[in-house]
Amino acid sequence: xxxxxxxxxxxxxxxxxxxxxxxxxxxxxxxxxxxxxxxxxxxxxxxxxxxxxxxxxxxxxxxxxxxxxxxxxxxxxxxxxxxxxxxxxxxxxxxxxxxxxxxxxxxxxxxxxxxxxxxxxxxxxxxxxxxxxxxxxxxxxxxxxxxxxxxxxxxxxxxxxxxxxxxxxxxxxxxxxxxxxxxxxxxxxxxxxxxxxxxxxxxxxxxxxxxxxxxxxxxxxxxxxxxxxxxxxxxxxxxxxxxxxxxxxxxxxxxxxxxxxxxxxxxxxxxxxxxxxxxxxxxxxxxxxxxxxx
Amino acid sequence: xxxxxxxxxxxxxxxxxxxxxxxxxxxxxxxxxxxxxxxxxxxxxxxxxxxxxxxxxxxxxxxxxxxxxxxxxxxxxxxxxxxxxxxxxxxxxxxxxxxxxxxxxxxxxxxxxxxxxxxxxxxxxxxxxxxxxxxxxxxxxxxxxxxxxxxxxxxxxxxxxxxxxxxxxxxxxxxxxxxxxxxxxxxxxxxxxxxxxxxxxxxxxxxxxxxxxxxxxxxxxxxxxxxxxxxxxxxxxxxxxxxxxxxxxxxxxxxxxxxxxx
Numbered sequence: 001x002x003x004x005x006x007x008x009x010x011x012x013x014x015x016x017x018x019x020x021x022x023x024x025x026x027x028x029x030x031x032x033x034x035x036x037x038x039x040x041x042x043x044x045x046x047x048x049x050x051x052x053x054x055x056x057x058x059x060x061x062x063x064x065x066x067x068x069x070x071x072x073x074x075x076x077x078x079x080x081x082x083x084x085x086x087x088x089x090x091x092x093x094x095x096x097x098x099x100x101x102x103x104x105x106x107x108x109x110x111x112x113x114x115x116x117x118x119x120x121x122x123x124x125x126x127x128x129x130x131x132x133x134x135x136x137x138x139x140x141x142x143x144x145x146x147x148x149x150x151x152x153x154x155x156x157x158x159x160x161x162x163x164x165x166x167x168x169x170x171x172x173x174x175x176x177x178x179x180x181x182x183x184x185x186x187x188x189x190x191x192x193x194x195x196x197x198x199x200x201x202x203x204x205x206x207x208x209x210x211x212x213x214x215x216x217x218x219x220x221x222x223x224x225x226x227x228x229x230x231x232x233x234x235x236x237x238x239x240x241x242x243x244x245x246x247x248x249x250x251x252x253x254x255x256x257x258x259x260x261x262x263x264x265x266x267x268x269x270x271x272x273x274x275x276x277x278x279x280x281x282x283x284x285x286x287x288x289x290x291x292x293x294x
Numbered sequence: 295x296x297x298x299x300x301x302x303x304x305x306x307x308x309x310x311x312x313x314x315x316x317x318x319x320x321x322x323x324x325x326x327x328x329x330x331x332x333x334x335x336x337x338x339x340x341x342x343x344x345x346x347x348x349x350x351x352x353x354x355x356x357x358x359x360x361x362x363x364x365x366x367x368x369x370x371x372x373x374x375x376x377x378x379x380x381x382x383x384x385x386x387x388x389x390x391x392x393x394x395x396x397x398x399x400x401x402x403x404x405x406x407x408x409x410x411x412x413x414x415x416x417x418x419x420x421x422x423x424x425x426x427x428x429x430x431x432x433x434x435x436x437x438x439x440x441x442x443x444x445x446x447x448x449x450x451x452x453x454x455x456x457x458x459x460x461x462x463x464x465x466x467x468x469x470x471x472x473x474x475x476x477x478x479x480x481x482x483x484x485x486x487x488x489x490x491x492x493x494x495x496x497x498x499x500x501x502x503x504x505x506x507x508x509x510x511x512x513x514x515x516x517x518x519x520x521x522x523x524x525x526x527x528x529x530x531x532x533x534x535x536x537x538x539x540x541x542x543x544x545x546x547x548x549x550x551x552x553x554x555x556x
Contacts, residue, residue, distance in 0.1 A: 196383045199351045200397040200448055201373020210396075214387045 079260040087261035088268075096245070100266070101273060103245035104235055107163055108277065111170020112231035119175040120220045123182025127212050128204070133183075140179055148172045152237050161242040170234035174227040178220065185219030186212065221288050228281045232274055247273070299365075300329040300484040301350065301375075301452050306359030308345050308510075319345045320356070321509035327486065329451070332478055334487045334495035334502045336541065338549060342510025343488045347454045350486070351377045363452065373401075375452040376445040376483075380460045382437040384429035390440050391416060391425045397448030408447075415443055419477065435466040439473065446481060455487045459494070468526070471498060475524065492541045496520075497529055504541055506548040513544055 061081050067073035068080035075083075091097045122140075126133035152169050159165035189212060197207045239248025247270045254262035308320040319342045327333050335343050348354040350361055352372040361369045368374045376397070384393045394416065395408035403411075416425050420439055429437055438458055445453055458474075459467045471494060478485055489495050495502045499518050506513040516537060520528050528534055 190381075190383070192379055192381055193383050193385075195348075195353055196377070196379070197396075197400070198353060198372050199375070199377035200400045202400045206400055210400075211385070214385065217387075 076258070077260060079264055083261045084264045084268075087259075088265045091262065091265050096250070097269065100245055100247050100250050101269060103163070104166075104232075104239065104247045104270070105273060105277075107166035107235040107238065107246070108170055108228070108231045110163075111167045111234055112174055112228055114167065115171040115174025115231065116178045116220075116224065116227050118171070119178025119223075120182045120216075122175070122179045123186060123220075124208075124212065124216060126183050127186045127189075127208065137183075140176065140183075144176045144180060148176075149234075149237050152234075152241050156238060156241045161244065166235045166238035166243070166246070169238040170231040173230040173234040177227060177230065178223050181219050181223045182216055185216035188219075189215050218289070221285055224281050224285050225278060228277050229274070232270075232277065236270065298329055299326045300331075300363065301325070301327045301486070302362040302365075303346065303350065304360045304362060306346070306349060306356045306361070308342065308349065308354070309357045318509035320349075321511045322359075323510070323512055325503065325512070327452075327484055329484055330482050331500050332485045332487065332498055334489060334499040335505055336489055336492060336495045336502060336545070337505030337510075338507055338545060338552075339490075340510070341505040341507045343505060344456055345510065347377065347456050347486075347488065350452075350454060351375050353377075374450060375454055376448045376450045377454045378441055378445040378456065378458050380457040382429070382441040384437055384440060384444075386429055389426045389428060390421060390432070393429065394440060394444045394447055396444055401448075412443070412447055415447065416440075419443060420473065433466075434462055435470060438462065438470060442474070442477070446477065446483070452484045452486070455485060457488055457490065460490065467494070472526070474498065475522075479523065492538055492545075493529060496534060496537050496541070497524060497526075502537070502541065504544045506544075507552055513548060516540060 064073070064078070065081045068075040068078060126136070148169075151172065155168045155172065156165045159168050193211055193215075194207060197211055202210075235246070236248035236251075239246035240252050243249040247266050250266040251263055251270070254260070254266060303323055303325040306320055306323045307318070310317045310319055323342070323346060325333075325346075335346065337343055345354065349356045349369075352361075352368065352370050352374060355370045359369075360367055363374055384390075385396070388396075391409055391412050392405070394412045395403070395405065398408040398411070399405060413425055416422065421436060421443070424432060424436065429440070432440070442455075442458065445455075455474075459470050462470060475498060487495070487498060496518055502516045502518060504513045504516065505511065518537060520531070520533060
């Protein structure tokens with residue numbers, strides 16, 4: 001409804017702009033039924049937006065604290081900010097915070113690297129043979145539609161409860177996205193581009209190195225930020241199933257022992273880790289894009 | 295024959311299998327192009343102009359017939375002729391100079407050496423100041439210039455140009471035609487030029503081959519005996535107009551025949 005309103009008012013104001021001379025001739029006796037102008041949204045200054053954002057956060061925390069103190073909120077299930085802060089201090093000074101973060105970080109990064117690399121190579125390999133691509137493609141798509149997390153218990157059984165199984169789950173999640181996206185890049189290559197290379201007498205390997213890989217790089221890079229998030233999910237789920245370290249295990253353990261404050265602390269640590277890795281990969285992406293220059 | 299034949303398309307036929315039966319794209323086409331000539335092919339869409347080019351460039355094997363370059367059998371061999379398409383196909387991740395040396399690079403010339411050879415050409419032929427720019431920073435005309443220089447630098451005697459100016463605006467197209475003639479007289483290549491534009495074909499060429507459709511074949515060959523170097527004013531001379539009339543007439547007859555067959 002609001003959308004219709006906007007578009008009709010925009011078009012009528014455009015009509016007014018195109019034929020301004022027509023208005024007076026038809027006389028002021030017949031003014032337009034309604035004068036409409038293009039709706040304009042004025043941007044708030046950045047400090048205002050930032051201030052409101054901080055205000056909302058502080059408000060939520062304060063409301064949470066007060067509600068728990070007043071008994072409006074069951075502090076046993078929801079904990080309270082003051083308790084969370086206390087737990088935060090002990091977790092980072094006396095607890096295993098850094099060891100857990102390091103464990104989760106390692107399995108995420110390794111799963112991300114292995115999955116992205118292997119997936120990209122697999123996607124690129126489809127260029128070499130249409131027949132091979134046709135044979136393999138349904139398997140890749142089946143694996144894509146399969147909820148990989150459902151396989152996590154099996155993966156943990158096969159690879160043990162150590163770091164390897166977490167890397168394997170993270171890899172399973174990331175590899176398919178990279179494969180399919182890179183393959184989409186391969187399919188998007190202009191056949192005339194290949195014809196140009198062959199008309200210049202190129203070998204298959206030259207076409208691959210000088211055309212296919214550079215043409216697919218933007219596609220490969222576009223997956224990085226999605227994959228870092230997927231890798232983290234995989235690592236945490238791996239830790240949920242069986243692990244001796246990691247933020248996922250900390251969350252699970254805290255939940256099972258009704259230490260809700262610790263759950264919040266670990267979730268918070270996980271979020272920070274996630275944001276840091278996301279930003280880092282975003283920077284990497286910018287750097288790579290400048291490198292490949294498209 | 296005054297000059298030796300550089301490229302000979304010898305009785306070439308091409309049949310494609312389609313779901314609705316077989317489709318004959320080329321029917322016994324023979325072309326003999328002497329060294330250093332500028333020859334155009336004109337014809338309606340679907341007359342097999344591009345198929346001739348693909349066969350001459352070795353990108354397709356003809357169903358029958360051979361391709362000879364310098365009296366050597368070049369049927370189905372790639373890298374023997376320069377080939378330029380309507381699309382410039384410049385690689386967006388390479389600078390202009392690195393795009394232009396692509397052919398040399400593929401032939402194994404080291405990049406610095408290839409660049410050294412390419413840079414003076416870029417500067418001489420209207421791309422000075424853009425040597426290290428990326429293609430997306432250039433206008434359509436400049437991109438086509440770069441694509442043509444890439445084809446020239448590949449350094450084959452024969453160059454195939456498949457509607458290279460088809461996507462340009464009229465003004466740029468005229469400039470590019472004159473620029474192409476300048477390059478052609480500087481480099482002395484044998485050029486085969488495909489176009490839809492009758493005036494363009496006559497203005498540029500020594501010889502115009504008019505093609506017909508269903509099956510694709512050469513209907514008539516017209517010699518263009520206008521003096522060179524040609525100025526734009528020659529397009530209004532009676533000789534030019536007569537050639538143009540004749541070409542259009544041939545194309546019309548072919549279209550009428552297609553209309554009757556359909």
